[in-house]
Amino acid sequence: MNRELRKTVIAGNWKMNKLASEIKAFSDELMPLIPGYKGWCDAVVCTPFVILPAALCAFKDTGVGVGAQNMSQHESGAYTGEVSAAQLTDIGTQYVIIGHSERRQYYGETDETVNAKTIAALKTPMTPIVCVGETLEQREKGITNSLVTMQVEVALSGISAEQASKIIIAYEPVWAIGTGKTATPEDAQEVCKVIRDVLKTLYCEKTANAITIQYGGSMNDKNAKELLAQPDIDGGLIGGASLKPDQFAVIINAANQ
Ligand code: PEP
Secondary structure, X not given: OOOOOOOEEEEEEOOOOOOHHHHHHHHHHHHHHOOOOOOOEEEEEEOOHHHHHHHHHHOOOOOOEXXXXXXXXXXXXXXXXXXXXXXXXXXXXXXXXXXXXXHHHHXXXXXXXXXXXXXHHHOOOOEEXXXXXXXXXXXXXXXXXXXHHHHHHHHOOOOOHHHHOOOEEEEOOHHHOOOOOOOOHHHHHHHHHHHHHHHHHHOOHHHHHHOEEEEEOOOOOOOHHXXXXXXXXXXXXXXXXXXXXHHHHHHXXXXXX
């Protein structure tokens, strides 16, 4: 872990789970379990749009951040069903996940839309969590590193070093998301290092060393410590295990050691 270089961020992705009426109980259970976390690790929960206000209320003054799971690349206008970056920041949302593999897989998001959304998010105070990662087929073909390199290059196209330093990149091998199959710490580290090297080429060593790179894919209370001990893994994007306060707390505490 590189606390002297960059922020460690543990972000929960609740996906399409939980009701507004359940969030207060979640925060009441979580907060006593993470008494020391207000150190250098940021903890975040990314919730469905409609329950963001309840999450912002329940986590007010706790130090736990609140994020969305998607946003429109458009500023405003005739985009029925979409939510803009300005609408998210207006209610106090601090983070937004962009290009999650489920968005890419089920809703046709591409590296180009990820780039457009990232640029739109950077016009606001929100921190974009930009997701990249290979499918099992791509891994088996041996193209993981080149694919992830291309995803990062396109996602950051037209983004300055100063803007890039506000972004979090989440490396999420698609085959590890929600499957219980975690990348080994060595494999996850290898790809996160590739991402760091891409950032060095796109920008400079200083900028690359300041950017938080998360691992995501079945991270849980059992494997978090080992994954977070890797030099280029600066946090986690966590699905299933973030729904349970006790498990999420173990991961946050592992990041805080
Ligand atoms: C995710 O949703 O980004 C994720 C990593 O899910 P899980 O932890 O359940 O694999």
